[in-house]
Amino acid sequence: EVQLVESGGGLVQPGGSLRLSCTTSGFTFDNYAMSWVRQAPGKGLEWVSAISASGGTTYHADSVKGRFTISRDNSKNALYLQINSLRVEDTAVFYCAKGIAAAGVGDWFDSWGPGTLVTVSS
Amino acid sequence: YELTQPPSVSVSPGQTARITCSGNALSKQYAYWYQKKPGQAPVLVIYKDNERPSGIPERFSGSSSGTTVTLTISGVQAEDEADYYCQSADSRGTYVVFGGGTNLSVL
Numbered sequence: 001e002v003q004l005v006e007s008g009g010g011l012v013q014p015g016g017s018l019r020l021s022c023t024t025s026g027f028t029f030d031n032y033a034m035s036w037v038r039q040a041p042g043k044g045l046e047w048v049s050a051i052s053a054s055g056g057t058t059y060h061a062d063s064v065k066g067r068f069t070i071s072r073d074n075s076k077n078a079l080y081l082q083i084n085s086l087r088v089e090d091t092a093v094f095y096c097a098k099g100i101a102a103a104g105v106g107d108w109f110d111s112w113g114p115g116t117l118v119t120v121s122s
Numbered sequence: 123y124e125l126t127q128p129p130s131v132s133v134s135p136g137q138t139a140r141i142t143c144s145g146n147a148l149s150k151q152y153a154y155w156y157q158k159k160p161g162q163a164p165v166l167v168i169y170k171d172n173e174r175p176s177g178i179p180e181r182f183s184g185s186s187s188g189t190t191v192t193l194t195i196s197g198v199q200a201e202d203e204a205d206y207y208c209q210s211a212d213s214r215g216t217y218v219v220f221g222g223g224t225n226l227s228v229l
Contacts, residue, residue, distance in 0.1 A: 035218065109154075
């Protein structure tokens with residue numbers, strides 16, 4: 001059974017940083033691209049970042065370029081999101097999502113974690 | 123690049139709900155649909171415009187015409203009440219885009 005579990009969320013002040021993690025099991029992690037998707041309170045889903053199976057290619061939404069960095073450790077079956085210069089509007093539940101191919105962002109997500117809440121407030 | 127969905131759709135139990143999603147790149151890129159209930163992770167209900175994953179009830183179907191894709195739920199049940207999101211990619215396949223979501227109310 002595919003399992004994705006996010007961690008690392010919490011309350012942080014504006015301008016602060018966080019590192020989110022997504023631990024995975026039940027599939028061959030280094031065969032699949034992975035993404036982060038967030039949902040702000042009362043808002044819709046917003047794709048944030050994606051990374052290829054090898055980790056060699058990354059993609060970021062324009063809204064987070066320069067502040068968010070996606071990475072992965074295939075030896076640990078883990079996905080990460082480094083979030084810097086946090087803003088109040090970054091408050092959201094962050095989900096990790098598994099793609100169905102090794103590369104690209106044109107495919108669907110077939111598994112999602114339960115999410116981790118990031119709250120940015122002073 | 124944007125995907126446009128109606129904010130809300132309301133139907134009575136047993137009726138058919140249709141949720142549309144429009145975007146210029148949909149003539150070139152597949153669309154996918156997710157069901158999202160409060161406090162839960164999204165669940166894929168349709169992929170590649172009209173394919174249904176295993177475990178998804180047959181009342182869920184998808185179709186595509188030009189730059190518009192449609193999620194159809196036939197014989198809507200109370201448990202189908204949720205937000206539904208379409209997803210695709212830009213025409214170059216460099217970023218993912220979600221529609222704004224449609225809240226399905228089962229009256």
